[in-house]
Amino acid sequence: MNKELKKQGNEKLLMIMMLTVTLSSMSILMFNFVLPQISKEFQLTNSQVSWVTSAYTLLYGIGTAIYGKLADRYKLKNLLIFGLLLFAIASLLGFFSHSYLLLLVARCLQAAGAATIPATATLIPIRYFPLEKRGTAMGTVFIGTALGSAIGPIVSSLVVTIVNWRWLFCIPLLVLLTLPLYMKYLGDEEGTNTRIDWLGGGLLALSVAQFLLGVTNDVMWVTGGIAVLVLFIYRIRLAKYPFIQPQLFKNKTYISYLILAFLVTGIGYSLFFLTPLFLADVQNLPVNLIGLAMVPAATATALLNRQGGKIADSKGTPTLFFLASSLLIICFFMLSTFIYSTSMLIAIFLIIGNVGQSFMMIVMSKSISLTLPSEHSGVGMGLLMMQNFISGSIAIGIYGRAVDMAGESPWNPFNQLSIGTTFSNIFFVLFALHVFILIVYILSRRVTSN
Template identity: 25%
Template sequence: MQKTISKQTRIIVAAILLTATFFSLASQTMMVTALPVIQHLMHVTLDTAQWLTTGYTLVIGIVTPLSSNLYEKFTNRTVFLGIIGTFIIGTTMGCGAHQFWLLLLARLVQASASGILMTYTMTALISIYPSEKRGTIMGISSLIISTAPAIGPTVAGLILQVLSWRWLFIIVLPVMVIVWVIGFVKLPNFSPTQNIKIDILSVGLALVGASMALTSITTFTTNAHQAWFLLIGGGILLSIFAIRQFKLTNPVLQLRIFKYHSFSIMTAICILAFMILLGTEQLIPVFTEGVTGTSSFVAGLVILPGALVNATVAVFAGRWYDHSGPRYPVLLGATLILVATLPLIGMNKYTPLWLITIDYAIRLAGNSLIFSPAMSEAFRDLTLEENSHGTALNNTLRQVAGAIAVTLCIVLAGIPHSLTVGTHLAVTIISSLAVGIIVLFLWYLLQEKKAQSN
């Protein structure tokens, strides 16, 4: 397939897809710095307001499994125009929302498009670029996936300094309309279609199961019995979903690709890295606004250098992987995250913002060193036909885990009477995942060594 796509067409396709993905993922975290503002204006609790970010992330994880089936059933052009059209509808709803439930609904509609778009973009780029360019193109894709959510709160903080929260939707709307028009005019069809049937029961099991499991996290602080019911019930439904996938001819998620140890282990590492990224990104603005008393704009500026560092390192890490593999960037990245944890668990209202800014930037540099190589390595052994299922699985698990991380951090930060102590607790727990990354990666290297000796 790659040989039939000209270089110029590849550039056009990549530019359209990456632009759309960037703005959809930036929208995912724009609400982070706006949560205290919306909480006050709409008279809701922080636990309720955080569903504007957690719900967005969760829906991305839930709808992502559909992406591989949609990519196979319809032409790439039809899928893209449908995705962007849905995102435009959600964004338009957000522009005029006057009640919290309508605002949340707008966010969920946006997320339903964003989840499919992210996997669609990765699958399309893998499909049209040759394998020797995969590390570089995955590095660029990882740059978008990790940088857009990182820069979202900063952009939102700037907007909220001079405009109302509605402009978080108003500014995005014309950009996505332009993307849709360019896609309609320029995007070619380059993927064949297949006569497959989407299993609605599997979609329902994934939707209800994941929603119950995530809701249980916030319910533990108010009703432990109900929380356990939701957690166990959600786990059972997700187990049924997983078992069903092995019995279907055209599963929603092709779980059989977990047989590749490169995919299973490196996807797990991607999941842990993404949990660290979103968890920390959620905590820093909440801490700086709630403890140090900064504005949304200043809170956004605190995490801006981290976003820029993350963008730079993502491209560098992808090229490093192309030349030497994942060993050194992944281990260095996990080490940087652990080192950068120490200042965060000691910060208080007197901690200089410049120290938090630098520490957060170091933390994101470490995260980016892990993310790009791990994602590239995860697809090393997959066939071209398995790429769409691989990206769907990777994105689904990563986004659901990210939603869990965000919810868990907010819950942990609110458990003690002091937000400072709660933030320390949340940072400590979320940072311990870096140790898990090191353990998993060393295990992966051991498996690789055994395979080579055989």
């Protein structure tokens, strides 16, 4: 009886986590759509107002790795409650912000609190569900990302139409409703009783921050990031209690999956970044319809994510990888070939691609979790989430430059139209990359099995 009650409690915990991830995902996206209003109110340049989202993404990405490490040492319940309270308090501060500085501080504090959410979202399936149910649990949690992507633009548009953009800060306050539930269903498990090397953690955070700034602003930041990264490596080799155990980087399976996740995440960001651009430039859709055109893909992903997790549990992660890779290959090839087709057809291609990308994230998360010993699960999964943000930032920078380079002739032999050539060529390259990744994955599994 107690075992059945515990199982039901874990399922409820999973649904609460999914709701929290939804709110977190919405918080990232919603402010992207109101930057023009913020810029106008505070009389900011485009580079100045971009920090409203850039600073949030920067701290959010770094925070996931730090909270992941802390989860190996402290109670997950305490870390999550602290983060959600900080997230809510910062949102309240943002609602009353009447200067750009205060707004920026609020967004930074929001990110510092919300960074507990992705760290916790990857650890709950590992700690509260058996191995044969882990994929389904991860698929359920990732539904929140899809829902946030679908609801965020709609809510943002609705709010700014009716009231002031500051009311967007009220949406994250809903996380306060989840606190009693987390206190009830999250356990009191302690991590390993080791010290935290804060100097090492600070060096890692500084290195990542400079790399991200180098991608989004000035490439000279990358030089500083490399220098600090060298110091971080030196630190973890000498420290008695390193922030990240050097043995983790000797885990070849973990590192190979981390590199694979870096590549597929960067490719997947094209669906979020390029879609609004080519819908406007090639399909000539008005702004209010662009968001609606992306909703079916996010909705389908939310509906099918749990099924993807079940496939990973019942058939194995390689099966889901082949399915996800096939869907992405089809999506990018179709987008490249039919870039100037009807909006309805484009929406179908986006559904295929978004479902494939979400399935791929389930594969990466479950596969990487299986390579980690329990004492390294927090920081190991935290590094996975952090590198996702790094990969996305680099990819967006590359896609932005690629769009600015007008394509003269199509590379796809099945598309010889001159309209939308630039986007067609980008998607054709991404199609080829996924074919290459699938071939390498198949060959590597054959080598491993032999």
